[in-house]
Amino acid sequence: MQPRRPDRFEGLDYRGTSWGRGEEDAQNYQHGFPSRSFGSSGDLSQHWVTTPPDIPGSRNLHWGEKSPQYGADSHPAPPVLVEESNGSAEQLNRFAGFGIGLASLFTENVLAHPCIVLRRQCQVNYHARNYQLSPFSIINIMYSFTKKQGPRALWKGMGSTFIVQGITLGAEGIISEVTHLPRELNHKWNPKQIGGHVLLKGLVYVIVTPFYSSSLIETVQSEIIHDNPGILDCLKEGIGRVLGLGVPHSKRLLPLLVLTFPTVLHGVLHYIVSSTVHKCILFLMKKKNRPRAPTDVSNTVQNKVEDYFPELIANFASSLCADVLLYPLETVLHRLHVQGTRTIIDNTDLGYEVVPINTQYEGMKDCINAINREEGGLGFYKGFGAVVVQYTLHAVVLQITKTIYSTLVQNSG
Numbered sequence: 001m002q003p004r005r006p007d008r009f010e011g012l013d014y015r016g017t018s019w020g021r022g023e024e025d026a027q028n029y030q031h032g033f034p035s036r037s038f039g040s041s042g043d044l045s046q047h048w049v050t051t052p053p054d055i056p057g058s059r060n061l062h063w064g065e066k067s068p069q070y071g072a073d074s075h076p077a078p079p080v081l082v083e084e085s086n087g088s089a090e091q092l093n094r095f096a097g098f099g100i101g102l103a104s105l106f107t108e109n110v111l112a113h114p115c116i117v118l119r120r121q122c123q124v125n126y127h128a129r130n131y132q133l134s135p136f137s138i139i140n141i142m143y144s145f146t147k148k149q150g151p152r153a154l155w156k157g158m159g160s161t162f163i164v165q166g167i168t169l170g171a172e173g174i175i176s177e178v179t180h181l182p183r184e185l186n187h188k189w190n191p192k193q194i195g196g197h198v199l200l201k202g203l204v205y206v207i208v209t210p211f212y213s214s215s216l217i218e219t220v221q222s223e224i225i226h227d228n229p230g231i232l233d234c235l236k237e238g239i240g241r242v243l244g245l246g247v248p249h250s251k252r253l254l255p256l257l258v259l260t261f262p263t264v265l266h267g268v269l270h271y272i273v274s275s276t277v278h279k280c281i282l283f284l285m286k287k288k289n290r291p292r293a294p295t296d297v298s299n300t301v302q303n304k305v306e307d308y309f310p311e312l313i314a315n316f317a318s319s320l321c322a323d324v325l326l327y328p329l330e331t332v333l334h335r336l337h338v339q340g341t342r343t344i345i346d347n348t349d350l351g352y353e354v355v356p357i358n359t360q361y362e363g364m365k366d367c368i369n370a371i372n373r374e375e376g377g378l379g380f381y382k383g384f385g386a387v388v389v390q391y392t393l394h395a396v397v398l399q400i401t402k403t404i405y406s407t408l409v410q411n412s413g
Contacts (some may be wrong), residue, residue: 144351
């Protein structure tokens with residue numbers, strides 16, 4: 001078999017030749033003519049000038065890029081402005097989401113705590129003749145307490161409320177891992193999953209009951225006669241309540257088994273009402289607001305800011321509905337928890353002095369009958385003005401936050 005190569009295989013000779021032109025180029029080379037010009041031959045680019053393979057990381061290429069083809073424009077316009085605008089939009093999106101969420105959490109857990117303190121003190125004060133149903137009377141009482149006892153009187157027990165929230169989240173995670181009860185419900189839920197999810201919530205409230213009781217006492221106890229509690233006092237008193245140790249209580253103290261049922265009932269009903277309202281509001285708002293195609297960075301960030309608010313509005317409305325509907329049950333629950341603990345609260349009628357808690361309810365049913373008989377139907381809504389102040393303040397903070405971020409977006413755009 002004859003080798004497939006030209007008769008004269010020399011470097012310069014072969015470099016400009018193809019298999020069909022070997023003799024012609026060889027003659028040209030012998031007479032002193034160059035074989036072929038590298039830049040003049042059309043076959044040159046076809047056979048010998050090829051585009052190198054695209055290897056990510058070589059020739060300063062980035063992943064997903066391709067090297068330019070031969071003969072193409074070697075100076076394309078770099079998309080620097082688009083990348084910079086996308087980067088700034090992403091940063092503004094993250095900043096907006098973080099800021100709005102932080103403002104909502106701050107309002108719910110810190111700024112609204114004085115309203116929670118006044119609300120609970122009014123609920124457990126069966127001596128009170130002024131039911132504090134108006135938000136203006138609540139604001140007047142807040143001013144009186146601050147003037148007599150200082151600002152700390154309105155933020156007492158805030159650390160214990162965070163501890164209760166931490167215990168709730170921890171217990172929920174542990175029980176879910178051990179029992180495989182679902183912590184969250186997916187879109188394809190069934191009655192079995194709903195039952196397991198509600199059962200998980202009920203078990204969590206059973207564990208939280210003694211710690212919720214000690215946290216409640218810290219929020220309603222008067223600062224005039226109460227020493228500053230430690231950070232872990234809520235834990236110690238809750239464990240002592242379970243073991244029957246710690247601070248001595250009177251004989252009117254109800255056992256934890258009596259307190260467990262109303263605590264679980266209130267917690268589960270509050271969760272069901274708030275979750276149902278939350279889902280309905282999100283469904284209606286998403287159905288009403290259709291997605292829009294953004295045209296620039298300002299519109300992109302503005303749409304992102306508006307995307308965060310349906311979730312916050314749904315949380316706001318769901319908590320408000322649950323608190324309003326279950327307020328009478330919450331009043332009964334707090335009175336049962338405080339009974340027999342030798343708690344002394346502030347006088348919510350005068351804004352100064354203190355009053356003791358000396359109730360003698362035998363249980364949940366007896367407490368409901370006693371309130372209805374001695375204080376009337378409005379007795380279940382003592383301190384309701386604090387709820388109005390709390391959620392009005394929350395709504396104002398959300399609106400101010402949205403206005404600030406909308407202004408920042410317009411200025412950055």
